[in-house]
Each structure stands twice: as C-alpha cells, then as structure tokens.
Amino acid sequence: MGSQTAAQIPTSFGHELRACLRCRLVKTYDQFRESGCENCPFFKMDEDHERVVDCTTPNFTGLISVMDPTRSWAARWLRIARYVPGCYTLAVSEALPEDLQNLCEDEHIPYAPPKRI
Amino acid sequence: MPKRWREEDEEEEEFDSKWRRAASHFFELEADVDSDEDGDSDDSDAEDDFIDDARVDEKDKFALRKRHVIHPQIGEDEDKEDIEEFERRIEERYGRKSRYEEEQDTIEVFQQALLPTVTDSKLWMVKCAIGHEKEVAAYKESHVREACKGMRNIFLKNKMVMVPIKEMSDVLTVKKREREFSNGSWVRMKRGTYKGDLAQIVNGDDIRRRVTVKLIPRIDFRALVNQFDGIKIPKEKKFCPPARFWSATKATALGIPVTLQKDSVTGDYFDTVNGMKFLKFKDGILYKSVSIRSIGYKVHPTLDDLEKDHLFPHCP
Numbered sequence: 300m301g302s303q304t305a306a307q308i309p310t311s312f313g314h315e316l317r318a319c320l321r322c323r324l325v326k327t328y329d330q331f332r333e334s335g336c337e338n339c340p341f342f343k344m345d346e347d348h349e350r351v352v353d354c355t356t357p358n359f360t361g362l363i364s365v366m367d368p369t370r371s372w373a374a375r376w377l378r379i380a381r382y383v384p385g386c387y388t389l390a391v392s393e394a395l396p397e398d399l400q401n402l403c404e405d406e407h408i409p410y411a412p413p414k415r416i
Numbered sequence: 417m418p419k420r421w422r423e424e425d426e427e428e429e430e431f432d433s434k435w436r437r438a439a440s441h442f443f444e445l446e447a448d449v450d451s452d453e454d455g456d457s458d459d460s461d462a463e464d465d466f467i468d469d470a471r472v473d474e475k476d477k478f479a480l481r482k483r484h485v486i487h488p489q490i491g492e493d494e495d496k497e498d499i500e501e502f503e504r505r506i507e508e509r510y511g512r513k514s515r516y517e518e519e520q521d522t523i524e525v526f527q528q529a530l531l532p533t534v535t536d537s538k539l540w541m542v543k544c545a546i547g548h549e550k551e552v553a554a555y556k557e558s559h560v561r562e563a564c565k566g567m568r569n570i571f572l573k574n575k576m577v578m579v580p581i582k583e584m585s586d587v588l589t590v591k592k593r594e595r596e597f598s599n600g601s602w603v604r605m606k607r608g609t610y611k612g613d614l615a616q617i618v619n620g621d622d623i624r625r626r627v628t629v630k631l632i633p634r635i636d637f638r639a640l641v642n643q644f645d646g647i648k649i650p651k652e653k654k655f656c657p658p659a660r661f662w663s664a665t666k667a668t669a670l671g672i673p674v675t676l677q678k679d680s681v682t683g684d685y686f687d688t689v690n691g692m693k694f695l696k697f698k699d700g701i702l703y704k705s706v707s708i709r710s711i712g713y714k715v716h717p718t719l720d721d722l723e724k725d726h727l728f729p730h731c732p
Contacts, residue, residue: 314624328681349683357621360590372536373553376527376588381519390590409520 305366306337306385317355318388320395321403321410323379325362325386331355338382341406342399353396361389378411532584539584543574551579551587606712609634609656610704614717618703625708632659633702640689641670661700662687 307330309316315327322338328351335345336354344350364386368374379387394412395403403410540552540560552560557576564570579587598617605613615629636657642648664674664687673690687697696703 314621352681352683361588363588370537371553372532372584373539373588375536376530376532376585378530389588408516 304337304383306383307334309386314357317351317357318359318391319355320391320393320399321354321408322382323359323377323387323389323391324382325359325388328355337385339408341402341408353399356391356393358392359388359390360392363387363389532581534581538581539579539587541577541579543571543576545569545571602715602717603629604712604715605629605631605706605710607710613659614715615704615711617711620708626705627708627711628703628705629711631702631704633662633697633700634659635662635695635702637667637670637672640667640672644672662697662702663700664697 306324307326309326310330311327315329316325317328317331318325319331319336319339319342321342322336324336324338326336331344331351331354332348333345336342339354342350342354344354363373363377365371365374365379366384368380368382368384371380374380377387377389391413394400395410400410400412537553537555540554540557542552542560542564552563554560554563557578560576561572564572599619601617603615603617605611605615610631613631613634615631618628618630620627634657636655667674667689674687675690676685677688678685684698686703689695694704
C-alpha cells in the first residue's frame, strides 16, 4: 500500500546483485553499502561495509518483485508479506553467520534459516 | 470516525447530546482496548491482534490513535505524566519491535497453511521472449494487461493463461540444489597447471558457477619476467613450475611490478602483478577464481598434505 515506503529497486540486474540473508531483499552491493537493508536496519550495513559481505550473498535463486506485500498471496507464500515492497529472491543458499544470528536473537529479531529440501 | 473526533476535540462546547452519545460509544470501545493493554503490558503476544488491526506501519492511523486515544488517558490517570515519555513508550511498543513480532508470527505458520485459496490473487502466465519469462500476480486479466503495458519482451497479443490454484505453489518453489562445495572444504584441482593440487574453497558463486580457491602458487618467474620484457616463449617450452609460496620480495627483485591492492568486497589486501588480474596473492598463497568444472572431488587432506600447506588457516 502507499503508506509503506518501498525498498530501493536494484539499479542493475547483473552479477553485482546480492540478497539479504535474513529478509531476502535483493539490491546491488553498492545499494546495500550506501543505504543498508530496508527491512533489517539493525544490521547497520550502511555504517560498516564489511557487514554487507556478512549479511548478504550473491548466491540466490529466483527473483520476484512485490508491490503490495500485504495483499499478495505470493508474498505470503514466500513469507515476505511483512516486509517493505521491493525485489526479493525466492531462496538464498546459505544461512546468516552465527554471530549475526546471535545479534538477531539479542535484539529479539526473528530469523529463519533457509530450509534444506 | 476519527474525523468526527477531531472536530470534537477542537470545538468541545459545541456538540449536542446526540453527538455526545455517538462519541461516548466510540470512546468506550477504545477504552476497552486500552485497559486490555495495560493489563498485560509486558506480554507482547496478547497485543498481536490489536496490532494487526492497527497496521502500525500506516503512520496516519497511528498518529490519530496517539491524538485521540492516548491523550484523554493521560488526562485521567496522571496529569503530570510526561507526554514525551508516554509517546516514547508507545513508540517502543508499537513501533519497530512490533513489526518484528509480526514477522515472528509469519515464521511460525506452517507452509501448508499458506497454500492459496480461491480468494487470493491469481498468477497469470504471460507470453514473453525467451529468457524473459514472467508470471504476474493479480486478481483480473485486465489488471495484468495494465501492469504489462510498456514492458519490453512481453507479447500482450497472445492469450494469457491463469495458473491453476493447485500449481501456484509450484511456480514459487525452488528446487534446492545443494551447494557442491561449501566454503572451507578441500578439493583437488582437475585441470591446468594445478592439476592434482590440493585447494581450499574460499567462496563460491552459484550463479556464475565459479569458485575462488586457495592454492600454493606454481609461478614460472622466468616466463613472467620474459612476458614483461616482451619475449614470447613457444608453447612446448612451457613446463610445470614447482609449488612455492609467493614472495613479493623475490618477484620485485626480478623486476616484476608488484602492487598491494585492496579487495573492494572483502577489504583484504592482495599482492597483485600489474596487468595480470588472475595473479592475486595473500600470505604467500594464490587466490584463484576457477570454474566449478575445473575442481574435482572433495578430499579429506592427509596430515602430509596439511603439513605442506601449514599456512592454510582453516584446517578442519
């Protein structure tokens, strides 16, 4: 809906794309470095650039653009309905590093590791 | 409703008894919720329903609530209570944190429960140019047509097909391809100069199907020097150089231009040789980007191997 601020749209769709390991938001490396992740500001990627490497991955599968996550079945199915509108990946291929998982736990921020099928 | 309230706030004397009744009804309703919150202010779970209705991220509604519900309560309970402090508490309660609580709720729902129903938006298959396949989610075909207007690689003249509800979940399910090589694992090189050598995976890129590996370099210094002098050596004269740790001092002594470069992604510093992107060294070890096809089976290195490779920091 209009009241939600949307995430940045990737400025390119080449190999510089990375996905956030927690919310699966997809942006370029530079976008994460400059503005962080809209869903996960507590990672402070815009303050500490090494965080971008730790919190995001270039290894992901599938891309979906969501304009209205609250009303989209697809967003609900992918469990991104509570996040801001933006481009997301269907799946990331690795889990968040343990120290950052701990950080989530300390801040009472939910984290669900990718499921292995 | 809230609009009426605003009027009342400002022109309090003016409203008649009818207005008052309507307003008091509204007030009671809100007061109910309020007392409920106070009862278990520490128990965030109990507030979930309420938050869901309120849709916290909709700033407008939130602001209204602050003005009309919170305000009267302050007046009743404690005149001296600091409004800012109150607002801070409310912010804390309904602001960022509650959003994460909502996320937590969605995590705990079973995937089965999320399967689409007839009331959900539908998926539509749109004819696209090869390599640009898309499926659009919308309730009606006309919405899809509107959304796709002006987009390249979509052929709107062709008929759109609605994805059957039963197949909707398949569209968005990813076949998990287990990563063959995880970071830190040991492999044998299959091709080229390093064929048969032990290597350790630094990181991988599933999309490009490439990995960066750590290797003990096999650098042919003479060939390198010749190259910088513009001398080309015939192919048959090439030989497999012995595996030796890289030494920037030695290279520089031979006249090979070595520079220290920072990797923009990892922030690590590497020795590089001018004009040779594939030569990247750190702590005497070569960092080489190779295709997944050029690395072989996973190995569990022997003690002998590791002794030789004692500089690898992540020995299992």
